Amino acid sequence: xxxxxxxxxxxxxxxxxxxxxxxxxxxxxxxxxxxxxxxxxxxxxxxxxxxxxxxxxxxxxxxxxxxxxxxxxxxxxxxxxxxxxxxxxxxxxxxxxxxxxxxxxxxxxxxxxxxxxxxxxxxxxxxxxxxxxxxxxxxxxxxxxxxxxxxxxxxxxxxxxxxxxxxxxxxxxxxxxxxxxxxxxxxxxxxxxxxxxxxxxxxxxxxxxxxxxxxxxxxxxxxxxxxxxxxxxxxxxxxxxxxxxxxxxxxxxxxxxxxxxxxxxxxxxxxxxxxxxxxxxxxxxxxxxxxxxxxxxxxxxxxxxxxxxxxxxxx
Amino acid sequence: xxxxxxxxxxxxxxxxxxxxxxxxxxxxxxxxxxxxxxxxxxxxxxxxxxxxxxxxxxxxxxxxxxxxxxxxxxxxxxxxxxxxxxxxxxxxxxxxxxxxxxxxxxxxxxxxxxxxxxxxxxxxxxxxxxxxxxxxxx
Numbered sequence: 001x002x003x004x005x006x007x008x009x010x011x012x013x014x015x016x017x018x019x020x021x022x023x024x025x026x027x028x029x030x031x032x033x034x035x036x037x038x039x040x041x042x043x044x045x046x047x048x049x050x051x052x053x054x055x056x057x058x059x060x061x062x063x064x065x066x067x068x069x070x071x072x073x074x075x076x077x078x079x080x081x082x083x084x085x086x087x088x089x090x091x092x093x094x095x096x097x098x099x100x101x102x103x104x105x106x107x108x109x110x111x112x113x114x115x116x117x118x119x120x121x122x123x124x125x126x127x128x129x130x131x132x133x134x135x136x137x138x139x140x141x142x143x144x145x146x147x148x149x150x151x152x153x154x155x156x157x158x159x160x161x162x163x164x165x166x167x168x169x170x171x172x173x174x175x176x177x178x179x180x181x182x183x184x185x186x187x188x189x190x191x192x193x194x195x196x197x198x199x200x201x202x203x204x205x206x207x208x209x210x211x212x213x214x215x216x217x218x219x220x221x222x223x224x225x226x227x228x229x230x231x232x233x234x235x236x237x238x239x240x241x242x243x244x245x246x247x248x249x250x251x252x253x254x255x256x257x258x259x260x261x262x263x264x265x266x267x268x269x270x271x272x273x274x275x276x277x278x279x280x281x282x283x284x285x286x287x288x289x290x291x292x293x294x295x296x297x298x299x300x301x302x303x304x305x306x307x308x309x310x311x312x313x314x315x
Numbered sequence: 316x317x318x319x320x321x322x323x324x325x326x327x328x329x330x331x332x333x334x335x336x337x338x339x340x341x342x343x344x345x346x347x348x349x350x351x352x353x354x355x356x357x358x359x360x361x362x363x364x365x366x367x368x369x370x371x372x373x374x375x376x377x378x379x380x381x382x383x384x385x386x387x388x389x390x391x392x393x394x395x396x397x398x399x400x401x402x403x404x405x406x407x408x409x410x411x412x413x414x415x416x417x418x419x420x421x422x423x424x425x426x427x428x429x430x431x432x433x434x435x436x437x438x439x440x441x442x443x444x445x446x447x448x449x450x451x452x453x
Contacts (some may be wrong), residue, residue, distance in 0.1 A: 016330070021334075046360060053364040054436075057435050060371040065438050068384070096438055138374075278384060
């Protein structure tokens with residue numbers, strides 16, 4: 001082979017090697033950049049999934065927290081017999097928010113959480129969030145939801161991952177409920193008292209204090225019986241402690257003192273309970289010492305007794 | 316003639332070596348195993364998150380909260396229900412931690428050292444609990 005031919009062969013070989021190297025390098029570079037891109041996408045997707053999961057985790061947790069808090073509040077209100085004005089103090093909610101923030105920080109996120117527009121009112125058969133109800137183990141509809149407690153709130157969440165430069169902002173309207181029939185208990189208890197007070201003057205009859213007191217008691221029991229049966233059919237349990245006193249004012253007039261020492265009405269609904277001191281507790285509305293009196297005019301028999309008192313319990 | 320042949324052989328050996336080195340470096344850089352691992356971990360994490368979200372929606376987490384609040388000892392029963400939400404071709408392990416990071420109870424087993432995980436926050440009784448769900452291939 002001539003020297004000219006050798007140079008030509010060497011040139012061809014070199015060109016082939018250089019071309020092949022260039023192709024391989026190009027393939028390698030493309031593949032590497034594709035892999036790094038898809039890895040970055042995968043990491044972003046994982047972070048986005050994580051943020052979304054955390055957001056829903058907080059939504060469900062707040063729903064559950066409000067449900068529990070309302071239960072505790074309802075228990076306190078019912079026990080003290082106060083009107084059912086439910087409110088969760090800001091400190092309680094701040095406690096939840098700070099707990100959540102601390103936990104989320106540990107997970108590598110910065111969180112801003114705002115809970116606003118908290119409202120608790122009588123259940124109306126409308127737009128409750130069925131997923132939130134399901135999360136509380138509650139059915140979509142129940143006959144005993146009437147006069148239960150609607151829970152409405154707004155939740156705004158802002159999660160930021162500074163390392164991966166990811167930001168997520170979410171806003172939820174919570175429309176949940178606590179099936180404790182606090183409003184129903186209050187309404188029933190006050191109606192029982194008011195109706196007793198309205199009807200009682202017509203129950204007195206007889207002409208001796210003993211007879212007047214006994215007749216009043218009998219009529220009272222007869223009056224309560226159908227009401228009680230109706231309440232039992234609605235899964236309410238009632239207990240009334242009463243004291244009826246007939247007091248002679250003058251030979252033709254006596255005063256009847258009606259003292260409803262206790263009206264206890266318990267919600268026996270399937271889902272109506274609160275966790276109090278680590279126990280599942282039924283909610284019992286307790287009204288105490290409801291008194292009223294009225295005068296009854298009749299010609300009283302001449303007896304030496306000036307006062308007759310009867311006490312009893314209707315369960 | 317021999318000298319002419321020797322030159323040609325050297326050329327080809329050099330070229331072959333260079334190509335081999337380039338090929339090797341290309342395949343070393345791509346490392347498909349690590350990509351597959353990332354995919355598997357991502358998939359397992361997704362499944363773990365779905366398991367926890369479904370258990371939230373089904374009310375299992377609320378049941379767990381009630382158990383934690385009432386200090387009942389049947390948390391395992393609920394965790395077993397949650398484990399069953401995991402697809403049967405995957406293995407799932409659940410661990411419940413209290414606010415101090417102490418393990419309250421554990422259910423299920425992992426069948427692989429490669430796994431994805433998700434953590435769920437549970438507020439309960441003025442402290443928080445954490446439910447950790449780990450998912451791996453069987």
